[in-house]
Amino acid sequence: GAAALAGSLEGLNQQFVPKLHYAKGNYFSVAGRAPFSRLVYPVPEPGGLGVHLTLDLDGVARFGPDVEWTDQLDYRVDPARGERFYSEIRKYWPDLADGSLQPAYSGIRPKLSGPGEANADFVVQDVAVHGVDSLVNLFGIESPGLTSCLTIADHVAQCLAPKL
Ligand SMILES: Cc1cc2nc3c(=O)[nH]c(=O)nc-3n(C[C@H](O)[C@H](O)[C@H](O)COP(=O)(O)OP(=O)(O)OC[C@H]3O[C@@H](n4cnc5c(N)ncnc54)[C@H](O)[C@@H]3O)c2cc1C
Numbered sequence: 001g002a003a004a005l006a007g008s009l010e011g012l013n014q015q016f017v018p019k020l021h022y023a024k025g026n027y028f029s030v031a032g033r034a035p036f037s038r039l040v041y042p043v044p045e046p047g048g049l050g051v052h053l054t055l056d057l058d059g060v061a062r063f064g065p066d067v068e069w070t071d072q073l074d075y076r077v078d079p080a081r082g083e084r085f086y087s088e089i090r091k092y093w094p095d096l097a098d099g100s101l102q103p104a105y106s107g108i109r110p111k112l113s114g115p116g117e118a119n120a121d122f123v124v125q126d127v128a129v130h131g132v133d134s135l136v137n138l139f140g141i142e143s144p145g146l147t148s149c150l151t152i153a154d155h156v157a158q159c160l161a162p163k164l
Helices: 002-007 079-089 149-160
Strands: 021-030 052-055 061-064 068-070 101-111 123-125 137-139
Touching (some): 079 101
Antiparallel strands (some): 021 061
């Protein structure tokens, strides 16, 4: 929502509002217990980290995310995308049984770079960039935005109150 929100601000020169590219990431879960006690990260793919394994607090295994470029904010997971997951997961879990994956959930990465382009960094704009006092724009805060959130928050606080 960051670009739409910034786009609605009358005092902001719209040249500072970038075009966002949506890269949906779908996850699939596996019925029963997976034979892993740790996360598994394969080599990253363009646009994302690759189909990795995470375990939730109940020990349920989830695989994902993939990269599905889209224009829509539609969070439904297409079951057909599971087919590609089998081959990816079997690279590190050859015994994964046919039919054991089910659609879990999805998220949508708000990317500043489109398909085939080099990954863009996060963009933080303060008054020094756009000239609007007390406005800090954050664009393209996709992965690893969660990992980075405390540092980003400190940075935003400094933008708003540099003397503190
Ligand atoms: C598939 C996927 C995998 C990811 N993997 C990782 C990972 O492994 N590690 C990592 O660190 N990060 C990861 N991320 C990135 C991480 O999820 C984001 O960087 C983080 O959630 C961004 O937080 P945020 O608060 O900026 O935005 P959001 O979490 O998107 O929160 C913004 C909120 O604002 C609300 N909103 C929007 N417009 C308005 C409006 N006009 N008025 C009021 N509210 C509004 C939205 O509803 C939303 O609740 C991943 C993201 C995706 C999609």
